[in-house]
Amino acid sequence: MSAQGSSRPTADAAVGERLRRMREARGYSLSALARAAGIGKATLSGLEHGTRNPTLETLYAVAGALGVPLTALVLKPGDPPAAAVDVRGAAVTATLLEVFDEPGATFELFWMRVRPGVAQHSPAHARGVTEHITVYGGVLRAGPEDAPLAAGPGEHVTFPADVPHVYEAGGPDEVVANLLIRSPR
Structure with missing residues (x-):
């Protein structure tokens, strides 16, 4: 099935296992990582045990606290996107399409859909991360919470993602877009 009509699962027990291994390798207790990510300890425990479906906001908060790209949590090394x-x-x-690793940065390419009528607030990613x-389709408002940018079909926005940022449809239609996240090493 194409990325536009993806039917991939939304939860994966392997995500929890990767998360637990990264947390332990960095010497974080469950409580310490939950505090650093700004999420509840029960939420983090549920993610690690595969009993909670991780939201995009939660995954980014945890990835940021661990200092890793999102794909480090949702993709097993060596597996295809x-x-x-x-x-x-x-x-x-968001549906992962591709990951590009270069000596100085990791690039994650997603197919993204933004539902109208609700704003999504994303926590700050690791220092130096940018989104493109x-x-x-549709009209997108995205960028730093204090100064989001607007883009329509055929247009492009770029912003620093190491500050809290927002995504929302700027009208009644769903937004369809590609999201490229650049994470420096």
Whole structure:
């Protein structure tokens, strides 16, 4: 099935296992990582045990606290992007299309849909992370919470994602876009 109509699962027990291994390798207790990510300890425990479906907001908060790209949590090393789970947030559903690793940065390319009528607030990612969005349908408002940018079909926005930022449809139609996240190493 194409990325536009993806039917990949939204939860994956392997995500919890990768999360637990990264947490332990960095010497974080469950409580310490939950505090650093700004989420509840019960939420983090549920993610690690595979009993909670991770939201996009929660995954980004945890990835940021661990200092890793989102794909480090949702994709097993060596697996193709198609093996990753779809991630959903309050307004956004993202499907991983590709990961590009270069000596200085990791690039994650997602197919993104933004539902109208609700804003999604994303926590700050790791220092130096930028997002680049090309819109194919609908009108998108995205960027730093204090100064979001607007883009329509065929337009592109770029913004620093190491500050809290927001995504929302700027009208009644769902936004369809590609999201490229650049995470420096």
